[in-house]
Amino acid sequence: MIQVAVLGYGTVGSGVVEVIERNKTEINKKSGEELNVKYILDLRDFPGDPYEDKVVHDVDVILNDSEVKIICETMGGLKPAYDFTKRALLAGKSVCTSNKELVAAHGPELIRIAHENQCNYLFEASVGGGIPIIRPLNYSLTAEKIDAITGILNGTTNYILSKMEREGADFDSVLKEAQEKGYAERNPEADVEGYDACRKIAILSSLMTGKNVNYEDIYTEGITKITATDFLYAKAMNKTVKLLAQSKEVDGKYYAMVSPFLIGKDHPLAMVNDVFNAVFVHGNMLGDSMYYGKGAGKLPTASAVVSDVVDCARHIGKTIMCFWDDERVTLTGIEEASRKFFVRVAADKEKEAIAAFESMAVVEADVPSEFAFITDVMTEKEFNEKAEKVGIISRIRVEA
Amino acid sequence: MIQVAVLGYGTVGSGVVEVIERNKTEINKKSGEELNVKYILDLRDFPGDPYEDKVVHDVDVILNDSEVKIICETMGGLKPAYDFTKRALLAGKSVCTSNKELVAAHGPELIRIAHENQCNYLFEASVGGGIPIIRPLNYSLTAEKIDAITGILNGTTNYILSKMEREGADFDSVLKEAQEKGYAERNPEADVEGYDACRKIAILSSLMTGKNVNYEDIYTEGITKITATDFLYAKAMNKTVKLLAQSKEVDGKYYAMVSPFLIGKDHPLAMVNDVFNAVFVHGNMLGDSMYYGKGAGKLPTASAVVSDVVDCARHIGKTIMCFWDDERVTLTGIEEASRKFFVRVAADKEKEAIAAFESMAVVEADVPSEFAFITDVMTEKEFNEKAEKVGIISRIRVEA
Numbered sequence: 001m002i003q004v005a006v007l008g009y010g011t012v013g014s015g016v017v018e019v020i021e022r023n024k025t026e027i028n029k030k031s032g033e034e035l036n037v038k039y040i041l042d043l044r045d046f047p048g049d050p051y052e053d054k055v056v057h058d059v060d061v062i063l064n065d066s067e068v069k070i071i072c073e074t075m076g077g078l079k080p081a082y083d084f085t086k087r088a089l090l091a092g093k094s095v096c097t098s099n100k101e102l103v104a105a106h107g108p109e110l111i112r113i114a115h116e117n118q119c120n121y122l123f124e125a126s127v128g129g130g131i132p133i134i135r136p137l138n139y140s141l142t143a144e145k146i147d148a149i150t151g152i153l154n155g156t157t158n159y160i161l162s163k164m165e166r167e168g169a170d171f172d173s174v175l176k177e178a179q180e181k182g183y184a185e186r187n188p189e190a191d192v193e194g195y196d197a198c199r200k201i202a203i204l205s206s207l208m209t210g211k212n213v214n215y216e217d218i219y220t221e222g223i224t225k226i227t228a229t230d231f232l233y234a235k236a237m238n239k240t241v242k243l244l245a246q247s248k249e250v251d252g253k254y255y256a257m258v259s260p261f262l263i264g265k266d267h268p269l270a271m272v273n274d275v276f277n278a279v280f281v282h283g284n285m286l287g288d289s290m291y292y293g294k295g296a297g298k299l300p301t302a303s304a305v306v307s308d309v310v311d312c313a314r315h316i317g318k319t320i321m322c323f324w325d326d327e328r329v330t331l332t333g334i335e336e337a338s339r340k341f342f343v344r345v346a347a348d349k350e351k352e353a354i355a356a357f358e359s360m361a362v363v364e365a366d367v368p369s370e371f372a373f374i375t376d377v378m379t380e381k382e383f384n385e386k387a388e389k390v391g392i393i394s395r396i397r398v399e400a
Numbered sequence: 401m402i403q404v405a406v407l408g409y410g411t412v413g414s415g416v417v418e419v420i421e422r423n424k425t426e427i428n429k430k431s432g433e434e435l436n437v438k439y440i441l442d443l444r445d446f447p448g449d450p451y452e453d454k455v456v457h458d459v460d461v462i463l464n465d466s467e468v469k470i471i472c473e474t475m476g477g478l479k480p481a482y483d484f485t486k487r488a489l490l491a492g493k494s495v496c497t498s499n500k501e502l503v504a505a506h507g508p509e510l511i512r513i514a515h516e517n518q519c520n521y522l523f524e525a526s527v528g529g530g531i532p533i534i535r536p537l538n539y540s541l542t543a544e545k546i547d548a549i550t551g552i553l554n555g556t557t558n559y560i561l562s563k564m565e566r567e568g569a570d571f572d573s574v575l576k577e578a579q580e581k582g583y584a585e586r587n588p589e590a591d592v593e594g595y596d597a598c599r600k601i602a603i604l605s606s607l608m609t610g611k612n613v614n615y616e617d618i619y620t621e622g623i624t625k626i627t628a629t630d631f632l633y634a635k636a637m638n639k640t641v642k643l644l645a646q647s648k649e650v651d652g653k654y655y656a657m658v659s660p661f662l663i664g665k666d667h668p669l670a671m672v673n674d675v676f677n678a679v680f681v682h683g684n685m686l687g688d689s690m691y692y693g694k695g696a697g698k699l700p701t702a703s704a705v706v707s708d709v710v711d712c713a714r715h716i717g718k719t720i721m722c723f724w725d726d727e728r729v730t731l732t733g734i735e736e737a738s739r740k741f742f743v744r745v746a747a748d749k750e751k752e753a754i755a756a757f758e759s760m761a762v763v764e765a766d767v768p769s770e771f772a773f774i775t776d777v778m779t780e781k782e783f784n785e786k787a788e789k790v791g792i793i794s795r796i797r798v799e800a
Contacts (some may be wrong), residue, residue, distance in 0.1 A: 019685050031542075136536060139535055
């Protein structure tokens with residue numbers, strides 16, 4: 001029997017306990033040994049909970065128990081998760097986590113400590129919730145040189161954008177409704193400003209390069225400026241607006257960003273709606289592949305954590321392949337990245353716009369007193385210079 | 401250094417050699433050791449080929465060379481691949497294959513022999529070409545009870561159906577064009593009659609159940625009867641027609657089939673077009689997830705074979721988890737399966753149809769002298785009885 005401890009009995013933590021119990025036949029078979037949740041760490045008590053007697057308040061009870069081989073860290077945040085994780089790994093206990101903040105901030109260090117102590121630090125649940133993506137990158141696409149990853153990595157923003165598209169509603173009203181339904185936090189900043197997606201693409205970019213992509217280096221733009229009018233234009237172009245998290249290697253230069261993009265309705269990512277997430281991966285042999293599923297939620301996320309527990313159970317005393325070094329990747333500044341832009345200007349600026357951008361594809365939609373167009377491919381720097389000269393209403397990047 | 405041999409220097413086999421050469425930096429890093437192709441088995445000689453000196457004609461040269469640890473079987477067919485694979489595994493050499501016929505026919509026996517000889521029989525490339533699907537099922541979804549798998553598993557038929565939809569063309573003319581372009585074989589039976597998809601869903605069904613689903617037990621219907629008129633109706637319903645390979649567990653009963661289905665345009669599988677494939681998996685915790693990519697082609701398929709080689713290289717002398725027992729799964733007969741059906745009858749049979757089917761959703765499309773409708777949910781048996789009574793033009797199953 002392998003003893004497991006769960007740190008944090010919130011949504012994901014209680015999901016982990018539930019998944020281990022409900023699917024114990026399958027999980028024990030695949031683990032090769034029976035798993036048992038011995039402790040649940042939480043500040044609170046849970047009177048009446050079926051696992052109430054497993055709840056402890058002192059992490060040392062867990063860290064000092066040599067029977068505990070695997071720890072699920074489902075607390076989130078850096079404090080005290082970073083300290084607890086480090087101490088667990090130093091004690092030779094594997095840690096499986098859903099904590100993207102911690103993985104993005106200290107991934108390479110924690111993986112190194114784990115491997116130095118013949119245990120593992122696994123984080124399948126930190127990106128894409130229940131979608132298997134970390135393991136496919138690490139174990140499946142091993143014959144590929146991966147040169148691009150594009151993901152819809154945040155369920156809240158994807159829900160808001162899907163609803164704006166469907167209902168022609170504006171950002172503020174949809175956000176308010178999402179908050180009432182519990183799909184968005186009361187403080188929605190981490191989601192709507194793209195910070196959550198930024199941490200996730202930092203993790204995927206690091207696995208793509210094998211080095212460390214610092215999330216603070218990634219240009220990040222949220223969806224708060226996207227309007228119902230933008231979706232009117234998108235519809236006229238047979239496109240939609242998605243918050244994409246991208247990472248690319250082009251001629252030895254690395255680019256990463258989070259931003260709303262216009263994408264064609266025939267792109268596989270265009271059909272990823274509501275709380276679903278997807279990760280689009282390009283490899284030099286395979287070409288495009290995509291991984292799609294529920295990007296959040298109690299049981300999907302817990303299922304990913306438990307799949308890591310099974311992996312750890314099968315590798316007690318052995319380390320599992322994961323290439324993510326400390327060496328920092330230098331990202332090329334966004335101003336050098338090239339693409340097309342969708343631009344809206346006031347109708348009386350049509351002439352200035354044509355003079356500045358020269359060649360363009362005019363977009364016809366039923367929007368009065370505006371002139372809208374898609375530019376040719378140009379760098380962000382060029383675009384900004386021209387846009388400033390003209391004075392535009394707004395712009396959205398266009399995904400090829 | 402780990403020595404590798406490739407059996408069969410055709411499309412996939414030459415792709416394997418190319419992938420190992422072109423991505424050697426990535427592959428050797430992930431293998432933990434350098435891989436080297438020592439032999440290529442083929443009946444032919446390849447004068448002028450850069451690997452001409454590695455070509456041998458006698459499999460015993462390979463099987464008797466104790467340096468060879470991993471063999472890629474890319475010959476296809478049962479003879480002599482079955483015999484060569486068995487002898488390789490008995491000699492403790494791992495085998496990685498793209499050969500779906502062999503895996504579907506002898507999978508559990510070959511896996512057992514491999515494990516008895518501390519080596520592995522891996523077959524990522526046998527289903528979905530380059531799409532990682534075997535490994536996600538075996539290593540990623542380990543916390544799930546998987547109860548349904550639905551796939552678009554054949555590139556040729558998907559190319560034909562996509563083209564029929566886009567161009568309003570009929571089956572025969574699109575098939576002819578596909579044959580001219582090399583997307584369909586001169587004898588297209590294995591693809592268009594669904595036999596290829598049948599073997600692939602047999603493999604996935606076996607991994608889903610952990611037991612053996614015999615491909616001969618799976619009801620298989622091809623796409624040869626699908627017409628341009630069917631796509632007219634599909635369009636009117638905002639649906640499309642796809643050849644789906646399905647496997648389901650409902651209340652402890654197992655169902656599997658290959659058949660054309662009408663699916664809604666908002667279903668993620670509806671956007672899988674041309675030579676792309678996708679596998680839709682339902683688990684009891686995660687819900688739906690999907691794996692999408694190129695289902696065939698030299699380099700994508702070879703990439704999957706080489707990912708197996710990397711896995712074998714990392715597990716020399718150790719066995720890799722794969723649950724697929726000899727025990728045969730009893731499939732419930734298709735006549736007991738329930739669903740809706742899309743039905744076309746001659747206009748003058750409208751009254752008989754209404755009398756027989758009672759409740760229905762009439763489908764309006766610009767097709768003269770026909771009456772078309774979607775039935776309520778009923779068993780295949782019930783449907784066939786009613787359809788025979790009325791005398792119908794055709795029917796297509798409807799995916800919920």
